[in-house]
Amino acid sequence: MSALTEKLKAYPFYVLPHHAISWLMFKLARVRFKPFKNLAIAVYTRLNPVNMREAVEEDKFAYDSLNAFFTRALKPQSRPFCEPPAWLCPVDGSVSQAGPIVQGRIFQAKGHDYSLLELLGGDKELAAQFDNGHFATLYLSPRDYHRIHMPATGQLRQMRYVPGRLFSVATHTVNQIPRLFARNERCVCAFDTDDGPMVMVLVGAINVSAIETVWHGLVRARRIDTHHYAKDALRLQRGEEMGRFNLGSTVIVLGGPNLQWHPDIRPGRDIRLGQPLASFTPLNR
Numbered sequence: 001m002s003a004l005t006e007k008l009k010a011y012p013f014y015v016l017p018h019h020a021i022s023w024l025m026f027k028l029a030r031v032r033f034k035p036f037k038n039l040a041i042a043v044y045t046r047l048n049p050v051n052m053r054e055a056v057e058e059d060k061f062a063y064d065s066l067n068a069f070f071t072r073a074l075k076p077q078s079r080p081f082c083e084p085p086a087w088l089c090p091v092d093g094s095v096s097q098a099g100p101i102v103q104g105r106i107f108q109a110k111g112h113d114y115s116l117l118e119l120l121g122g123d124k125e126l127a128a129q130f131d132n133g134h135f136a137t138l139y140l141s142p143r144d145y146h147r148i149h150m151p152a153t154g155q156l157r158q159m160r161y162v163p164g165r166l167f168s169v170a171t172h173t174v175n176q177i178p179r180l181f182a183r184n185e186r187c188v189c190a191f192d193t194d195d196g197p198m199v200m201v202l203v204g205a206i207n208v209s210a211i212e213t214v215w216h217g218l219v220r221a222r223r224i225d226t227h228h229y230a231k232d233a234l235r236l237q238r239g240e241e242m243g244r245f246n247l248g249s250t251v252i253v254l255g256g257p258n259l260q261w262h263p264d265i266r267p268g269r270d271i272r273l274g275q276p277l278a279s280f281t282p283l284n285r
Contacts, residue, residue: 001172010168010176018166018206025207029067029246040066048143054078071146071244074273079145081239081274086262087151088239089277090200091251092144095269096174098136098261101254106135106181114179119201119252120188121162121224129197132257136265136277137181139169139250148243148251151277154191154198156234159216161225162186169205169250181252187211187219189242195280199254202243213243239274253277 001009031037038061045060052058056073063069082088097107104127105113117127140146164185167173174180185204190197202211211219215234216227236242255278262276 003175006172006176010173013167013173013177013206016206022166022204022207022210026210026246029070030065032064037063037065041069044069044142048141050143054145067246070246073147074145079272079274082276084238085195086279087195087255087259087277088149089138089265089271089273089275090149090151090242090253091138091140091147091271092273093138093140093251093271095265095267095271096137096139096171096250097267098265099134101130101133101135104131106137106252108137108178108180109175112175112178112180114182116254118179118182119186120199121160121186121226123160123188123226126158126160126188126190126199130199130254130256134255134257134259134261134278136253136261137250138253138271139171140245145273146245147241148200148202148245149273150191150236150238150240150242151200151253152193152195152198153238154193154236155231156189156215156229156236157192158188158190158229159213159219159227160188160190161219161221162188163221163223164204166204166206169203181250185211187213187243189213191236196256196258197254199252200242201252201254202245203250203252204245205249207246210246211243211249214241258282 041060054074104116107113120127165183167177167180181203187202189200258281259278261278
């Protein structure tokens with residue numbers, strides 16, 4: 001796609017009523033009237049082919065709403081997990097970008113980067129833990145599995161909801177809209193792991209303003225909303241579900257300086273839940 005074509009496709013998102021469109025999609029995706037939801041699922045799967053043999057429920061019309069179909073569970077054997085101690089890939093999708101965090105900046109696309117501090121909603125203490133760290137931006141398309149799993153066993157420390165826009169996170173908008181991931185609505189989930197701190201940023205997008213976590217449920221607020229958790233509040237195991245999107249969006253994984261991405265985690269590569277994500281040099285304790 002040429003740069004001009006990308007601009008023509010991306011720029012309408014500046015004026016679209018993101019939240020109104022997403023609210024309407026939220027309501028329609030939860031309609032349980034059988035003729036409507038079956039038609040919606042049929043149209044959706046025609047536009048976005050899905051391998052139903054991987055799903056626990058293989059009959060796409062058995063789901064009671066379009067949203068239930070979006071968030072379908074997979075058979076465990078369809079996504080084998082790589083051997084520890086490697087972190088495992090938390091989603092199906094593709095790698096948008098991956099690399100080092102340089103002077104507090106994260107690379108978005110050619111000609112664009114954004115501030116780590118802004119991405120984390122202005123939390124200086126959290127941002128400082130990822131100085132000279134690493135990031136991976138993982139894109140989930142509408143056809144992908146929409147549940148998000150833990151790359152490593154981690155103790156939940158903090159969740160921070162940051163309101164914002166709902167730009168599309170498709171490649172053409174990421175390439176053209178500056179600071180997109182730091183401008184969109186997002187949920188910042190911070191964990192302590194045996195390999196150091198880890199953050200998973202769940203980024204909303206148009207039609208994907210409903211972000212859920214397993215400990216909080218639907219995450220919504222009108223302003224920045226931070227929750228701190230006791231040290232023994234919640235420990236999620238490697239590979240365990242931690243959240244989900246409707247439709248598709250983006251997860252940004254942050255790790256410390258001792259992280260090294262697996263060779264397959266590079267821009268443009270397709271990824272699957274459970275494959276190796278990263279390895280580590282030992283921490284000094």
